[in-house]
Amino acid sequence: MVDTFTDSLKRWYGDIQVGTPPQTMSVVFDSGSTDLEIASTLCGETCNNQVKFDANKSSTWVESGEEDEYISFATGVGVDPVSTTEDDWYLLLHKGNDTIAVGGVSVPNVELYLITYQTPTFSPDPFSGIQGLSSNAAGLFAGLQQQGLPSLFSFYLTPKSVGNAELTLGGIDTSKFKGNITYVPLKVDGSGTWQLTSTGITVNGNSTTTLQKERIIIFDSGTSNIVLPKEDTEAIYAQISPNIKPNDDEPGTYGIPCSEIGSLPAEISFAFKSESGDTFELVVPSDELSVGPFRNKPEVCQTLINAQEFFTVIGGSAFKHYYTVWDVGNQRLGFALNGI
Known part of the structure; x- marks a missing residue:
C-alpha cells in the first residue's frame, strides 16, 4: 500500500525510492503512461520546483548508452485543457536503469528516464515525476510481478478535504468500498491504455441521439477532467x-458564471457492459x-468536460467517487462505490 496525496487540482501522487542509497521521489501514479520519468540534477531551471534525483550518488545507476529522447503529452496532470501543440x-x-522501491519492496535494474528538460508548464508541479501503470505490465510493476505480486493494483482516490488516498499494489482493500466490485472488460489494442467501450451517456437521466452511440473511453488516473469530442x-x-459557453482564451474549455453553477443539476452517467452482460453506469x-474559476476570468468557472477530437478520456473527476481495481492479468477494470 502506498499513501497517496491529493491537492486542489485533483492530482494524486505518492513516494517511491530510487537508487542506492535510496533517494525519495514523489510521483504521479499514472495509468495513462508506461514508464518512470523523474526530475534529475541534469535538468536546469524548469525543474527547480521539484526534488531532483542525482544519478552520481547512486551505486546501482547504469547508463543505457542511448541517445536522449523526446516525449510529448496531450495534457498535464491538472485541469488544463488538452494541448493542440507538442x-x-x-x-x-x-535513459538508464536503477533500483526502485515502493511500499517497502525493492526491484533492481528497472528501466527509467531522467528528465533533463521539461517545458515550463510542468514547473509548478509539486511532485518529481510520473510512474506509469499501463495495462501492459512494464518497468516497476513488471518487476513486482516477477517477485510474486498479483497482477493488479487498486486506487482509493479521495477529495483533498477527505485525504488518506491510497494505491494498493497487488491487492484490493475491502475496507475502502461499499457493495460489490463490477468488472468491465478492456478494449485491448496492444497500446497499454486502459480502454473501455461505453454504450451511451445520459445527463440527469436524459439522452440524445448523439450521446446514445458507442465510444471507446480511456481511463487515465493522470488526468483530472473528462475529455470528449466537441460534438x-x-x-x-x-x-x-445554455449558459455554458466555450472560453476562446483557452481552446477546448468551457465555462459558466460562477454565480450560476452551484445550483445546476449535472449528473452525467456513462454506461458500460459488465463481464456478466449487465449494464453498469459510472456516475459523475x-x-x-x-x-x-478561470485564471484570466475569475467570475467564470471552468466546467469539467474539455473538448478535443482525438482523445476521449475519463479522469479524476470520476475516480474519487469509485474504488477502482486495475486488473492487468485479467484485462479488466473494476468499480465499486468509494466507502468515504
Missing part, C-alpha cells in the same frame, strides 16, 4: 445549461461540474 507539454529524457461535449452541456455527480 510545444506545450514535453520532456527531454536520459459530445456540447451535447452534454446542452442538457445542463453534479458537484463535479465546476473545476474552479
